Amino acid sequence: MHSRKKRTQPPTPEEIAKEKARLQKMQELHTAVFASMEAQDLSTDAFDLTTRAIRTSSDIYTFFNYRRQILLKLFEETPEDQLPALLKKELDLLGGIIKESPKSYTLWFHRQWILQRCKNLTDIMERELKLCEYMLNKDNRNFHCWDYRTWFVKFAGTESLQDELLFTDSMILRDFSNFSAWHYRTKVVKQIYTGEIPDEFVRSELGRLKNAYFTCPMDQSIWNYHRWLLNQKEPIMITGISPREFEETPKCFIIGFSHNIKGINENSIGVSQGWEPLQGTWEPLYTQPFSYIWKFTPSQSAPGDIEFRLSPINTELTDINGHKKLTSLQYKFKKTENKSEFSVEGQEDATFFESELESIDELLRIEEDDRSQAVLRKAQLLETLSFMNSEKGNIDQIIASYQELIRIDYRRAPFYRESLSVYNAIKNKSAESSPIVSRKMLAKILGFIDLNQ
Amino acid sequence: MAFDKAKQISYLLSADTREEEDIGSYSFEHLRMGGAYWTIGGLSLLKSLNEDRKEEIVNWILQCQHENGGFGGNLKHDPHITNTHYAVLVLALYNSLHLIDPDRIASYIASLQNPDGSFKGDEWGETDLRFIYCGFSSLKLLNRLHKIDVQLSVDYILRCKNFEGAFGAVPDAESHAAYTFCAVGALAVVDRLDLIDADELGYWMMLRQTESGGFNGRPEKLPDVCYSWWILSTFFMINRQHWVNYEALSEFINRAQDLEGKGGIADRAGNETDVFHTFFGIAGLSLMGYHDLEKIDPIYALPEPILKNILG
Numbered sequence A: 001m002h003s004r005k006k007r008t009q010p011p012t013p014e015e016i017a018k019e020k021a022r023l024q025k026m027q028e029l030h031t032a033v034f035a036s037m038e039a040q041d042l043s044t045d046a047f048d049l050t051t052r053a054i055r056t057s058s059d060i061y062t063f064f065n066y067r068r069q070i071l072l073k074l075f076e077e078t079p080e081d082q083l084p085a086l087l088k089k090e091l092d093l094l095g096g097i098i099k100e101s102p103k104s105y106t107l108w109f110h111r112q113w114i115l116q117r118c119k120n121l122t123d124i125m126e127r128e129l130k131l132c133e134y135m136l137n138k139d140n141r142n143f144h145c146w147d148y149r150t151w152f153v154k155f156a157g158t159e160s161l162q163d164e165l166l167f168t169d170s171m172i173l174r175d176f177s178n179f180s181a182w183h184y185r186t187k188v189v190k191q192i193y194t195g196e197i198p199d200e201f202v203r204s205e206l207g208r209l210k211n212a213y214f215t216c217p218m219d220q221s222i223w224n225y226h227r228w229l230l231n232q233k234e235p236i237m238i239t240g241i242s243p244r245e246f247e248e249t250p251k252c253f254i255i256g257f258s259h260n261i262k263g264i265n266e267n268s269i270g271v272s273q274g275w276e277p278l279q280g281t282w283e284p285l286y287t288q289p290f291s292y293i294w295k296f297t298p299s300q301s302a303p304g305d306i307e308f309r310l311s312p313i314n315t316e317l318t319d320i321n322g323h324k325k326l327t328s329l330q331y332k333f334k335k336t337e338n339k340s341e342f343s344v345e346g347q348e349d350a351t352f353f354e355s356e357l358e359s360i361d362e363l364l365r366i367e368e369d370d371r372s373q374a375v376l377r378k379a380q381l382l383e384t385l386s387f388m389n390s391e392k393g394n395i396d397q398i399i400a401s402y403q404e405l406i407r408i409d410y411r412r413a414p415f416y417r418e419s420l421s422v423y424n425a426i427k428n429k430s431a432e433s434s435p436i437v438s439r440k441m442l443a444k445i446l447g448f449i450d451l452n453q
Numbered sequence B: 001m002a003f004d005k006a007k008q009i010s011y012l013l014s015a016d017t018r019e020e021e022d023i024g025s026y027s028f029e030h031l032r033m034g035g036a037y038w039t040i041g042g043l044s045l046l047k048s049l050n051e052d053r054k055e056e057i058v059n060w061i062l063q064c065q066h067e068n069g070g071f072g073g074n075l076k077h078d079p080h081i082t083n084t085h086y087a088v089l090v091l092a093l094y095n096s097l098h099l100i101d102p103d104r105i106a107s108y109i110a111s112l113q114n115p116d117g118s119f120k121g122d123e124w125g126e127t128d129l130r131f132i133y134c135g136f137s138s139l140k141l142l143n144r145l146h147k148i149d150v151q152l153s154v155d156y157i158l159r160c161k162n163f164e165g166a167f168g169a170v171p172d173a174e175s176h177a178a179y180t181f182c183a184v185g186a187l188a189v190v191d192r193l194d195l196i197d198a199d200e201l202g203y204w205m206m207l208r209q210t211e212s213g214g215f216n217g218r219p220e221k222l223p224d225v226c227y228s229w230w231i232l233s234t235f236f237m238i239n240r241q242h243w244v245n246y247e248a249l250s251e252f253i254n255r256a257q258d259l260e261g262k263g264g265i266a267d268r269a270g271n272e273t274d275v276f277h278t279f280f281g282i283a284g285l286s287l288m289g290y291h292d293l294e295k296i297d298p299i300y301a302l303p304e305p306i307l308k309n310i311l312g
């Protein structure tokens, strides 16, 4: 059903006759298989019939089911020492058909089913990995094959993680655009480094990525991995505070975060009014348990100025992708008669982010046409830098980036416009009238909007 | 290029009688249950489904049911959860769900839930996210969700989620738009959309819209009409559809029509048309509210009036 070119000419009578003959033959074969199924024939003749059937119709799961019934009987009857040969023969047959029909769910599943019955996997290891390599050379995005490989490596359990990393190296070098390989790399890296990914590794990955994005600046595979990698080094930060509700009873205020997090409580972030500690409760707004936006309600209202300090206590929280470091920055919010001020003290280690921003700027200085993906990534880095309290996180540059994106990548203008209106609000310290649907974006402008609307 | 409603209606009406359908392709006999759903569902969205063949088709579906309650893809074909789901959908389209015993089907589906929460496609054990969606949707339509451990499957779905907020076929698999639909659809059926990050997922899906206007299913792949359904419906489920360029997407679908020949919609312009892409193209247009089509529900892929009848 996919990628079948439309005929430019109607089929000739010969073609029709040939196709009819082929279908006729197939029909006869299918009829024979169903008849033998109905007769519950589990003989070798029936087995041979299914061999023919799965060759011509590799998508018909019923034929594979029937074949497995016969195989189960064969396994019982075959002496132990001859079983490996029987299984190998089945794998040989499947290998041939898979090369013809590389996207058949039933074929790949049948291969899994056979392997689960193989005792000595070390013998098979090399051959399975070779098959995958062969198939991925023909189509490096075949997810059936990638998923099979992932399954097999886990199942066999003998391949080293370093070898898997090298495998993705070779696949990526052959084609930067192969996101399947980049994706697999994220999974391998996470297995190698179960805790924090060391700076050294991140640095060498960034070198590899720089080479890739200077070669193919529009390739989303590269930027997607770039985003994943740097996200590993990005702590959870506070992006905005809204005190409006504090003037009403019951008093409370709303805090926005850079990540979609859960489980904040008094042990995660300390709150004080002026220098007086405030006890109170945290609850997620809009969505739960994960939310970008949280509400803090003090247990008793303290009189005095609206001046709050938020000090992260715990070093780790959970965001929607797992454990994540909490920032060490300190936040202050102060509201006087006609001015509100949200300020951040301290600075996160922004080395990677600043140097990547420089790299991307370098790319954008020479790249005139294929810019949109790099500009988008630049805007994201600038945003992160601004939350990190780095002076490189320049709001005007974020605005300029989204303005350029609206011009050069107009297909995605609706998304860019929503982002742009957020940064215009931050710059002007007041929100525009267009509604913001994204919670992640809303979390950045809590000080300037009325959440009750 | 304009959308040719009349042409698509006649294409779908003659879908299973056209001889040339098989010329130059392969046999679709095992996909007949799916074919019935795509054809009848398409006609229903085009507001052109009549009862002429209702009795014949409903009887045929009932004959595809097996002892264990599951349905095969055609007569004589083994039962499978995808075909069971298609059978339920077609019976729903024909207002005929009362003709089947919901408990029998529910016990078949419940028997396919694995201890880790995933679902098998059938007793032989193939497993991926498609089957959870089929299971959840069917059971909800039959009002039998209580027959399975919903939380267990919800946990499994989340194990298939990647950093991008999108989902792969199985845990650790690459994010793929069709599996993402299955994951988000299943979570929507059991009202657990709170467990996903709409903004991250919306961002990933927003990047799927290509220069041609059509969506691809993964980064750097070719666009394809069927993702007009998988992705756009997911956008609707998470309420971020305003990030989609409707005009460009509908033009991409319209260009994939075969207007000179037999009709239908292909995966993309210049390719052979089929009922699968015809249905998903029309479904995408329906979500966008074009051409006075019947509104389709983004979670269940059934026309809204039909769904309202069933779920109330």
Ligand SMILES: [Zn+2]
Pocket (backbone or CB within 6 Å): A002, B224, B225, B226, B227, B267, B277
């Ligand atoms: Zn498609």
